[in-house]
Amino acid sequence: MRYISTRGQSPALPFCDILLGGLAPDGGLYLPERYPVVSRAELDAWRGLSYADLALAILSKYIDDIPAADLKMLLDQTYTAETYGFTRKGEVAADITPLYWLEKGRLALLELSNGPTLAFKDMAMQLLGNLFEYVLEKRGETINILGATSGDTGSAAEYAMRGKHQIKVFMLSPHGKMSAFQRAQMYALQEANIFNIAVTGMFDDAQDVVKAVFNDAKFKAKYKIGAVNSINWARVLAQIVYYFKGYFAATRSNDQQVAFGVPSGNFGNICAGHIARRMGLPISQLVLATNENDVLDEFFKTGVYRPRSSRETYVTSSPSMDISRASNFERFVFDLVERDSVVVRELWARVERGEAFDLSGTPYASRLSGFAFTSGRSTHADRLATIKSAYERYGVTIDPHTADGLNVAEAHPQPADVPLLVLETAQAAKFAETLRIALGHEPERPAALTGLESLPQKVEVMAADAETIKAYIARHA
Numbered sequence: 001m002r003y004i005s006t007r008g009q010s011p012a013l014p015f016c017d018i019l020l021g022g023l024a025p026d027g028g029l030y031l032p033e034r035y036p037v038v039s040r041a042e043l044d045a046w047r048g049l050s051y052a053d054l055a056l057a058i059l060s061k062y063i064d065d066i067p068a069a070d071l072k073m074l075l076d077q078t079y080t081a082e083t084y085g086f087t088r089k090g091e092v093a094a095d096i097t098p099l100y101w102l103e104k105g106r107l108a109l110l111e112l113s114n115g116p117t118l119a120f121k122d123m124a125m126q127l128l129g130n131l132f133e134y135v136l137e138k139r140g141e142t143i144n145i146l147g148a149t150s151g152d153t154g155s156a157a158e159y160a161m162r163g164k165h166q167i168k169v170f171m172l173s174p175h176g177k178m179s180a181f182q183r184a185q186m187y188a189l190q191e192a193n194i195f196n197i198a199v200t201g202m203f204d205d206a207q208d209v210v211k212a213v214f215n216d217a218k219f220k221a222k223y224k225i226g227a228v229n230s231i232n233w234a235r236v237l238a239q240i241v242y243y244f245k246g247y248f249a250a251t252r253s254n255d256q257q258v259a260f261g262v263p264s265g266n267f268g269n270i271c272a273g274h275i276a277r278r279m280g281l282p283i284s285q286l287v288l289a290t291n292e293n294d295v296l297d298e299f300f301k302t303g304v305y306r307p308r309s310s311r312e313t314y315v316t317s318s319p320s321m322d323i324s325r326a327s328n329f330e331r332f333v334f335d336l337v338e339r340d341s342v343v344v345r346e347l348w349a350r351v352e353r354g355e356a357f358d359l360s361g362t363p364y365a366s367r368l369s370g371f372a373f374t375s376g377r378s379t380h381a382d383r384l385a386t387i388k389s390a391y392e393r394y395g396v397t398i399d400p401h402t403a404d405g406l407n408v409a410e411a412h413p414q415p416a417d418v419p420l421l422v423l424e425t426a427q428a429a430k431f432a433e434t435l436r437i438a439l440g441h442e443p444e445r446p447a448a449l450t451g452l453e454s455l456p457q458k459v460e461v462m463a464a465d466a467e468t469i470k471a472y473i474a475r476h477a
């Protein structure tokens with residue numbers, strides 16, 4: 001299997017050659033040259049597999065430059081009950097992504113947030129850590145990962161890369177701006193290869209410093225600076241697995257259909273659902289939920305994609321969905337325009353000029369119905385009401401992002417024989433402040449994380465200045 005760029009002007013490469021990079025050289029995103037189609041016989045055989053074995057069956061179709069025995073070892077090492085055992089109720093989740101029925105046979109949460117940072121980003125990031133280590137070791141290379149985080153991505157990356165040979169992580173966070181829980185999660189890591197840098201300023205200032213360092217091509221090459229952002233293909237690939245796992249858990253036979261409700265920001269999670277459907281998984285509908293930052297809802301309702309400026313981007317109580325442009329969306333549009341990279345280049349030339357594009361009235365708009373998407377938007381008031389009603393109706397405490405997903409999903413009723421699975425993208429314990437407003441009390445947290453805030457912390461405070469950060473990396477890389 002080789003990987004091609006959505007912009008069509010980069011050479012096709014095997015998996016390991018695109019694993020460590022970000023964008024393709026032509027500015028596009030990598031996708032497999034075709035989606036492997038799963039036969040009915042395979043689907044039947046996969047139904048009883050463990051998470052790690054199911055991941056092996058799916059990933060083997062996309063990765064042919066890692067020997068099968070090695071890939072199996074990496075997956076067995078990644079998807080363990082210890083790593084994904086931070087369940088709310090303190091039970092060990094041997095099936096990694098347990099299904100939690102709210103209404104038996106009709107409505108369920110697919111728990112994706114039992115990993116070490118209590119957000120679904122762990123599902124893919126833990127695998128990325130093991131894949132990076134494996135490939136770097138084989139090639140005798142090293143990497144220095146540089147990123148900026150406002151919470152979820154940075155901590156997931158650090159927990160995935162902690163203690164890994166040949167990898168160092170330099171993670172910038174806005175000094176004093178994250179919750180006490182988020183700070184403790186990252187800064188309590190004592191591994192020598194993890195460098196927490198709290199910069200004075202806001203998240204955008206941290207992000208600007210990272211951009212400035214990446215733009216210094218000489219520095220970037222000399223210190224082998226890399227990223228683990230959401231456009232990384234391996235992250236999307238790893239996420240395909242739990243759509244299959246959730247489908248098998250919710251159904252008895254492969255004749256049945258299911259629908260998924262997906263809280264969305266950068267379109268990474270739901271892009272994996274789109275690909276699972278293209279592979280032949282019987283998904284009747286993908287229900288995309290946004291918060292007040294509704295650039296994706298607008299597209300699926302009107303055919304207009306209108307990325308926003310940062311001035312038009314709201315700070316909301318589901319912060320991991322506060323995006324102004326959806327970085328993975330280009331992958332979906334590539335499929336929608338029948339993989340015509342000339343069209344993608346033209347559309348994204350507009351996006352890069354800060355302009356919108358409109359597919360309504362084009363032949364592509366009529367193709368859209370064949371992709372089984374529907375969408376909705378959820379506000380702060382909706383979120384609070386959904387958290388409260390889920391608690392009262394089902395006795396379950398959900399986080400604000402999952403609440404957006406559930407709220408929008410419930411506005412799209414499914415036929416009686418089609419279960420609707422809402423992806424639980426984080427645990428409520430991460431967002432105690434919002435939960436207190438919605439419920440009047442704080443959410444419980446997994447027993448293993450009690451006292452997290454009182455552990456010793458390792459962090460250095462610095463100015464949000466690219467030269468300062470470069471000098472720090474040069475001393476520690």
Ligand SMILES: *Cc1c(COP(=O)(O)O)cnc(C)c1O
Nearest residue numbers: 264265266267268269320425426
């Ligand atoms: C990242 C994140 C999302 C958005 O996922 P995308 O893949 O960017 O669409 C939703 N909820 C939580 C809790 C997240 O951390």
